[in-house]
Amino acid sequence: MTQVHPKAPRTFPIDEEKLIELTRALVRVRSVHEPAHGHTEAKAAALVADTMRDFGWEPVITEVAPGRPNVVAVVEGGGGDGPTLAFVGHTDVVTEGDPTRWTVDPFGAELRDGRIYGRGSADMKGGLAAMLHAVRALQLAGPFPGRVKVCAFVDEEGLMLGAKHFAASEAARDIDAAIVCEPEQGEICVAAKGAIRLRIDLLGAMAHGAMPQHGRNPIVAVGRLLDSLSEYQQHLQDQYGRHRTLGLPYLTPTVLEAGSANQVNVIPSDASVYVDVRTIPGVDHQDLVRTVTLLAQAAGAPEGVAGHVTVLDDRPPVEVEPTEPVVVALAEAHEAVVGSPARYGGVPGATDGTILTRDAGIPTVVYGPGGKWIAHQADEYVEVADLVQCAKVYAEAADRFLRGNAQ
Ligand SMILES: [Zn+2]
Structure with missing residues (x-):
């Protein structure tokens, strides 16, 4: 150097x-x-x-x-x-x-x-x-x-x-x-590395497990969201590559809160996924949060579940x-x-x-x-x-x- x-x-x-x-x-x-x-x-x-x-x-x-x-x-x-x-x-x-x-x-x-x-x-x-x-x-x-x-x-x-x-x-x-x-x-x-701590809330509607057609199940949305976060991580890694001293950017789901009713026959009303995001120079944090918000909304859409993203902490690379x-x-x-x-x-x-x-x-x-x-x-x-x-x-x-x- x-x-x-x-x-x-x-x-x-x-x-x-x-x-x-x-x-x-x-x-x-x-x-x-x-x-x-x-x-x-x-x-x-x-x-x-x-x-x-x-x-x-x-x-x-x-x-x-x-x-x-x-x-x-x-x-x-x-x-x-x-x-x-x-x-x-x-x-x-x-x-x-x-x-x-x-x-x-x-x-x-x-x-x-x-x-x-x-x-x-x-x-x-x-x-x-x-x-x-x-x-x-x-x-x-x-x-x-x-x-x-x-x-x-x-x-x-x-x-x-x-x-x-x-x-x-x-x-x-x-x-x-x-x-x-x-x-x-x-x-x-x-x-x-930069770091963003995100909480993604998925808000549906509680219902009897025997009548799922009356509920909006956030857990199904969580499954879709985890898949799309993983795809998005791959996309970021392809786009920005490996930084010479910091390596790759990551989006890691670390905490899952779902099924608060804790009963097998109850569809819960909400679920939250916490994501620990680690970025490298070049990654735009505002863009990233906007994209994750769109992914959360898309993940919930088929069930009518709403997706919201809260930024808990934001430190740039x-x-x-x-x-x-x-x-x-x-x-x-x-x-x-x-x-x-x-x-x-x-x-x-x-x-x-x-x-x-x-x-x-x-x-x-x-x-x-x-x-x-x-x-x-x-x-x-x-x-x-x-x-x-x-x-x-x-x-x-x-x-x-x-x-x-x-x-
Ligand atoms: Zn120290």
Whole structure:
């Protein structure tokens, strides 16, 4: 893809011991969002804010929902005019699930054989700690042009309320590019799939099973609809083909609610099909929703069943060019620090970066410590060497981007 011109890396004094300590301290905070139990990101966010204050920064704390604060610090380079780069992480983690599936304490942050274990170690408290220490090291290395915004958002694993709130705020206006520190195992992810969550309601009329002629059966319409969704998926895949890093678009029915009367001799009045749509660049979301609406109406027509589509969530696919300065800076930094060229990849789901691009027009790239596939699994871990290497790459990439040195 891009030709890179690695220069000799500058030395950024990453405090490796403190980086490991901060990652472990963050993992020990169970920042699963469980409103029923009063659990939020607040304690993890406070730890991020304390770290920023220790660095002499002034974190701005904004509650985007009760007990759910975004933490953002602006680090001025003191080296004259220059661009604004954002580092983006999130403080929430998904649940540990059944703890008996773990061989370690999910929130023990055990350090063993060069790995830190625990929920969120990879996704993404490791990345969060790495970006904080990277920006601190950049600052300690001397003045630089422009500024860095260090952002720790809430609710990435949910509705991305933190990113949405920030993208709508004045603080997002001057950001020229963002590096999202999700675990991607050394890949520079220049694209992320879009997602649409749909609920399709099929509304018929209840009747006695012995007299189906008096009813309008939505279950028969569901059968037709599933067939036509599958055909439409094939059509989209033929039309748009396989994206170089994201693969194919999919329409996957995931939930079926039908037969609420739950009696074999009752024709139910309604049924709903939930569809998880994953798109690639080029697919027009409005067109897609219009087509699914027509398919739902056509599926119900023979029985007189009405079809309605509700969009529950809509996140566009995003992609940056490999020639985008932030991508070039990151690729050069990776090669300079690691000693081999970076691989390019795509993110199968959306990230906070999707929201920053959609709502604030910020070009984003995703790169961070930890395995892509270990996120959300039992015995999640991050390699300490990976953590330290990523912090070095972040500092180096920021330096190149802000100086406009990226070739
Ligand atoms: Zn994440």
